[in-house]
Amino acid sequence: MTVLERLGHEVVFPAEQTCCGQMHINTGYQRAALPLIRRYVDTFEPYELIVAPSGSCVGSIGHQHAMVARRHHDEDLAQRAQAVAARTYELSQLLVDVLGVEDVGAHYPHRVTYHPTCHSLRLLAVGDRPLRLLRRVSGIDLVPLPDADVCCGFGGTFAVKNADTSTAMLADKMRNVLATRAEVCTAGDSSCLMHIGGGLSRLRAGVKTVHLAEILASTAGAGQGAPAAVSR
Amino acid sequence: MSARDDVLARIRAAARTGADGTGPASFAAAPSPGPRYRTRSELAGPELLELLASRLTDYRALVHLASAATLADEIGAALRRRQARRIVVPPALRLPLPGFVTATADTRPFLSPAELAAFDGVVTRAAVAVAETGTIVLDGSPDQGRRAISLVPDYHLCVVEAGQVVHLVPEAVARLAAGRPLTWISGPSATSDIELERVEGVHGPRTLEVVLVSG
Amino acid sequence: MTAFLGLPGWPGRPGSRRPPAEPAHAPRGVGHLRAADPFPVAARRALADAQLRRNLGKATTTIRAKRAAVVSELPDWEELRAAGEAIKTATMADLDRHLEQLDAAVTARGGTVHWARDAIEANNIVTALVQAAGATEVVKVKSLATDEIGLNDALAAAGIAAYETDLAELIVQLGHDRPSHVLVPAIHRNRSEIRDIFLREMNDVSPDLTDDPAALAEAARQHLRRKFLSATVGISGANFGVAETGTLCVVESEGNGRMCVTLPQTLITVMGIEKVIPSWADLGVFLQLLPRSSTGERMNPYTSMWTGVTPGDGPQSVHLVLLDNGRTAALADPVGRAALHCIRCSACLNVCPVYERTGGHAYGSVYPGPIGAVLSPQLTGIEDNASLPYASSLCGACYDVCPVKINIPELLVHLRARHVEEARRTQRLPSAEAITMAAASYVLADPGRLAAAQSASRSGRLLGRRGRITALPPPLAAWTRARDAPVPPPQTFRQWWQGHHGDDRGDRDDRGDQ
Structure with a gap:
């Protein structure tokens, strides 16, 4: 929000919005996701461009909404969902591809490592866009994350249904984060960050998780003392 | 029934389940636009032989280049190095073998597996070779023999003519006749079953030596 | 016979629902498709095995690098994948015709074709053929299909000893163990464990045997040599069966496959019906996709192809057993059937972060890993493998490497939906999870309810100290066993937005140009 407004764009947060329904779909409750899909389409249909700060939500909107609608024989909703999904962007896609910006004028004097998150990486193919944005942030000390493209183990309800396996994957992700000696781990997905951040917090590792958008929103004189915690 | x-x-019942509109349209076979993968070589003769030689070597086959004039010498030298004196050959090998070798042709009544195991090695020709993958293919023709003779002995010397070499797998498939028993060979027998580390030499011939004849 | 009148779990149009018939799934009590424990339970056991974690991590890292190297060599890899997918899709659309053609072609060349509805029938056919050949021993080349149906157990019950000849299968058989990988069944064993098994179980091995892989391979060669030279019956699977020509194809490395399909007088091949490919030229695609995806080689050392009987060369009695065992049930699901496209390369196992940590035994089926999680439940019926579709974080690494582009994450989500639908139809009371999901949907379908819930969740601040929550009530307790949960912020984004943008409700009418 702050980043986009700083770049001179008018941003609207339609209060009617709720949730994309990914959790329901990925857990098998497609019928329960239908009203959420309908609401998403109803809410965002009038807008020109839609942006979400979460790769997996954008992935669900793009890859699942129409599919679920079709499975429940609602072709009209499927077509509308497809049209809205085509205008829905993950933040780094919007900034780099649509708005043509890489330097958003941010300042963030911290050692940061970036976790690409599976759905941004594979479903949306955002590639190195987030890294291109981060490299232009002044003051940042950006360090590569070993085995960055391996899943952190979140996977929505996977983290609860298969808690042990999820934790084993998280352990390896945290080992790699800690090996970078970064003070901040960032990503374009709040859910993965909550997972990684929860693990790091439990270890009292002294590494914060901060959403990509928050780093891009930071400017000189604001929030320099300590990296902001994840909040939405 | x-x-x-x-x-x-x-x-047939399963196919109908999708046909009534409850499934996606993927049921109908899409019309094929023809292959978009490579089916024709871009490489010329000498380059093909070079590629084949390097790919064979990569997978631990021993490779020698020969001309029609030096072929007999190369075969003789290879068998001498190997100290292969008793060898088995297909019924119509048509290759010059050195004098120190006793060659037994595998003709009816065929040699038993136990008899084959007693030979020092086998010499055959090939049907086709694939440069990109370092593969030679035997098709059981009289200059290659039954499958068993190139399998049981521990040493296989194979002579490949330049005209038999293709670049790509699809080119090899197109040249081969489906009805014949085919054996595609890419290097000596190997396994990666222990910690996924490749080890050469298990049940098939542990040494594969190839003489490539140019021109 | 069983008819497929309705697709289980498939939400039909209102009024069009016909009574669902029982699909022909793989029968219970035979073969190796079902686990004793649900995945999370078996996985927990496996995760505690440090040696297993190390063995798997090392092996999968090695194979991933090899695959990536040989795949990047080909300029037309994506075109080959697309061709592989197209061929498989077309094959499934006309499976009956291709199988009839295969049957006719094999028969015309002197082979005998047998059809088996399920594992029991296939085992009976093979057992009878071995007995008819007068054999009490058979040599086997690695075959997932025969493992799936539990053929070795069936043969043993009939007094027939089956000798596995693939090195890894030999390790598994001698270790009285189960395979844990499609390609490398003993991937869970390291070299010193294998040496110990050989020393314990082989009566012809030197006590000085080292754990050098070359020495272990040599020991296997010596051990099996006599068996190969004297065997009268060989049993194999098939990687491909070409409908157009009747040609069967076995792809392998060690030469044990060549031994089994060449030296015995009788050869019996058990092939799943989905392994048929329409035309000879299709081999040009799959013989590129398979080796590069599986062992990470440009080409595997040996590929054998035979077409019926070749007089004077190889087995003179050649049999093909075509196996259903639940495959037609998978075929009846227009989405799920893509799992039948699998060519058993195992690339998806090697890149899967779940498989890499739990290993294959946790999946409880001869088909482990991501492909197993979508294939096994379809062969057995979802209820018998209900935990498998959830054994994935949906990270998508499997889809990226699949040589025939099976969208495994999509199939997993699809099977989860089928499972939920089936459970709702068969259970009188909704599960706690179903209630939670319904409640979440109720809240999330209306922004007013969501705002209220968000405000209420801020009471979670009472649970938290210093910005973290260390224990949540069930079912979320599983989360806080290993991770903290963030304390809800003092202000929700919704409230922050209201504060910053006054009464701008973002209504359609007052939206600005963006």
Whole structure:
């Protein structure tokens, strides 16, 4: 929000919005996701461009909404969902591809490592866009994350249904984060960050998780003392 | 109802499940636009031989280049190095073998597996070779023999003519006749079953030596 | 016979629902498709095995690098994948015709074709053929299909000893163990464990045997040599069966496959019906996709192809057993059937972060890993493998490497939906999870309810100290066993937005140009 407004764009947060329904779909409750899909389409249909700060939500909107609608024989909703999904962007896609910006004028004097998150990486193919944005942030000390493209183990309800396996994957992700000696781990997905951040917090590792958008929103004189915690 | 009829009926019923509109359109076979992968070589003769030689070597085959004039010498030198004196050959090998070798042709009544195991090695020709993958293919023709003779002995010397070499796998498939028993060989027998580390030499010939004849 | 009148779990149009018939799934009590424990339970056991974690991590890292190297060599890899997918899709659309053609072609060349509805029938056919050949021993080349149906157990019950000849299968058989990988069944064993098994179980091995892989391979060669030279019956699977020509194809590395399909007088091949490919030229695609995806080689050392009987060369009695065992049930699901496209390369196992940590045994089926999680439940019926579709974080690494582009994450989500639908139809009371999901949907379908819930969740601040929550009530307790949960912020984004943008409700009418 702050980043986009700083770049001179008018941003609207339609209060009617709720949730994309990914959790329901990925857990098998497609019928329960239908009203959420309908609401998403109803809410965002009038807008020109839609942006979400979460790769997996954008992935669900793009890859699942129409599919679920079709499975429940609602072709009209499927077509509308497809049209809205085509205008829905993950933040780094919007900034780099649509708005043509890489330097958003941010300042963030911290050692940061970036976790690409599976759905941004594979479903949306955002590639190195987030890294291109981060490299232009002044003051940042950006360090590569070993085995960055391996899943952190979140996977929505996977983290609860298969808690042990999820934790084993998280352990390896945290080992790699800690090996970078970064003070901040960032990503374009709040859910993965909550997972990684929860693990790091439990270890009292002294590494914060901060959403990509928050780093891009930071400017000189604001929030320099300590990296902001994840909040939405 | 026979099992055959039953399974076929199940398949037809399964296909109908999708045809009534409850499934995606993927049921109908899409019209094929023709292959978009490579089916024709871009490489010329000498480059093909070079590629084949390097790919064979990569997978631990021993490779020698020869001309028609030096072929006999190369075969003789290879068998001498190997100290292969008793060798088995296909019924119509048509290759010059050195004098120190006793060659037994595998003709009716065929040699038993135990008899084959007693030979020092086998010499055959090939049907086709694939440069990109370092593969030679035997098709059981009289200059290659039964599958067993190139399998049981521990040493296989194979002579490949330049005209038999293609660049790509699809080119090899197009040249080969489906009805013949085919053996595609890419290096000596190997396994990666222990910690996924490749080890050469298990049940098939542990040494594969190839003489490539140019021109 | 069983008819497929309705697709289980498939939400039909209102009024069009016909009574669902029982699909022909793989029968219970035979073969190796079902686990004793649900995945999370078996996985927990496996995760505690440090040696297993190390063995798997090392092996999968090695194979991933090899695959990536040989795949990047080909300029037309994506075109080959697309061709592989197209061929498989077309094959499934006309499976009956291709199988009839295969049957006719094999028969015309002197082979005998048998059809088996399920594992029991296939085992009976093979057992009878071995007995008819007068054999009490058979040599086997690695075959997932025969493992799936539990053929070795069936043969043993009939007094027939089956000798596995693939090195890894030999390790598994001698270790009285189960395979844990499609390609490398003993991937869970390291070299010193294998040496110990050989020393314990082989009566012809030197006590000085080292754990050098070359020495272990040599020991296997010596051990099996006599068996190969004297065997009268060989049993194999098939990687491909070409409908157009009747040609069967076995792809392998060690030469044990060549031994089994060449030296015995009788050869019996058990092939799943989905392994048929329409035309000879299709081999040009799959013989590129398979080796590069599986062992990470440009080409595997040996590929054998035979077409019926070749007089004077190889087995003179050649049999093909075509196996259903639940495959037609998978075929009846227009989405799920893509799992039948699998060519058993195992690339998806090697890149899967779940498989890499739990290993294959946790999946409880001869088909482990991501492909197993979508294939096994379809062969057995979802209820018998209900935990498998959830054994994935949906990270998508499997889809990226699949040589025939099976969208495994999509199939997993699809099977989860089928499972939920089936459970709802068969259970009188909704599960706690179903209630939670319904409640979440109720809240999330209306922004007013969501705002209220968000405000209420801020009471979670009472649970938290210093910005973290260390224990949540069930079912979320599983989360806080290993991770903290963030304390809800003092202000929700919704409230922050209201504060910053006054009464701008973002209504359609007052939206600005963006």
